[in-house]
Amino acid sequence: MNLRPAFFFDRDGVVNVSPGAGYVLRWEDFHFCDGVIEALAWLKKRGFALVLVTNQQGVGKGLMTQSALDDMHHHMQEELAKHGAAFDAIHACTCLKGNPGCTCHKPSPEMVLAAAKNLQLDLAQSWLIGDQDRDIQMAISAGVPHTIRVTGEHECGVQAGHVIKGMSELPALLKSLMQGE
Numbered sequence: 001m002n003l004r005p006a007f008f009f010d011r012d013g014v015v016n017v018s019p020g021a022g023y024v025l026r027w028e029d030f031h032f033c034d035g036v037i038e039a040l041a042w043l044k045k046r047g048f049a050l051v052l053v054t055n056q057q058g059v060g061k062g063l064m065t066q067s068a069l070d071d072m073h074h075h076m077q078e079e080l081a082k083h084g085a086a087f088d089a090i091h092a093c094t095c096l097k098g099n100p101g102c103t104c105h106k107p108s109p110e111m112v113l114a115a116a117k118n119l120q121l122d123l124a125q126s127w128l129i130g131d132q133d134r135d136i137q138m139a140i141s142a143g144v145p146h147t148i149r150v151t152g153e154h155e156c157g158v159q160a161g162h163v164i165k166g167m168s169e170l171p172a173l174l175k176s177l178m179q180g181e
Contacts, residue, residue, distance in 0.1 A: 003122035007043050008112060008139065009036075009087075010130035011054035014150055014167065015076075018131070023058035025068070027075045033167035039174055040085035046178065049119050052090040053111040053128075053138070059094035066094065089115050106134040109142030116142070129170070133158040148173065 012018050017031045024030050040050055052073075058064045073090050080086040091111035095102035104110040116123050127146040128139035136158040139147050149160035150167060164173055 001120060003120050003125075004047060004049055005125035006049040006051050006088075006115065006119065006121040006123075006127070008051045008053050008115070008126065008128040008144065009040075010128075010132070010135045011052055011056075011092075013131035013152060013154075014129055015052065018153060020153070023056075023063055024072070025058060025064045027072050030072060030076065032079075035166075035168040035170050037080065037083050037085050039167070039170045040080060040087075041083050042171060042174060044085055048127075049088045049115075049121055050086070051112075051115045051119070051121075052087045052092075053106070053115070053135075054090075054092050055097075055106050055134075056092045056094050057096055060096040060099070069094065089119060091115055106132075107137035107141060109138050112138060112142035112144060130160075136160045 009015055012024060015033065015036050016024060017033055044050055056069055059066055059069055077086045091114060093104040093111060095105050097105055115121060123143045124145065126144045128135060128144050129148040130136055131150040131152055132154045136147050136149060147160040148162045148164060151163055151165055162173060164170060
């Protein structure tokens with residue numbers, strides 16, 4: 001069985017502009033971060049599986065329905081597909097933080113491990129990019145050795161392998177990291 005490497009992306013603050021303390025509840029309020037579409041397309045051409053791993057408590061809090069979240073992700077995928085940059089899988093935990101019955105809320109590695117099983121991924125050759133400690137911790141717990149942290153709104157307590165100030169820096173970082181491949 002041939003396993004392939006993946007690149008895991010957090011959503012808010014990485015794929016789309018962070019809503020701050022709130023939630024992106026409608027497609028009309030979803031705006032891609034500068035550089036992310038270019039980076040996704042570049043990674044896809046290099047054979048990486050692309051996986052979105054996101055906590056979306058807005059559903060659990062009743063601020064939006066699961067259907068509305070699915071619709072937003074459908075529109076996101078349609079837009080990304082126009083650029084050859086669509087995700088191969090989307091894993092979204094809609095549980096409330098602290099829900100005793102939830103096993104998928106970040107920093108749990110469950111979303112990464114489920115994607116690895118479903119898509120036959122080589123986690124030892126994979127990467128994760130996120131903007132919070134819980135993203136980086138999820139990667140570490142899942143055995144994803146390569147991490148990139150987008151600094152910004154959140155305190156940085158868990159060390160990532162690489163740090164960028166914004167998603168617009170990602171394409172250049174990827175090209176410098178992977179130039180020999």
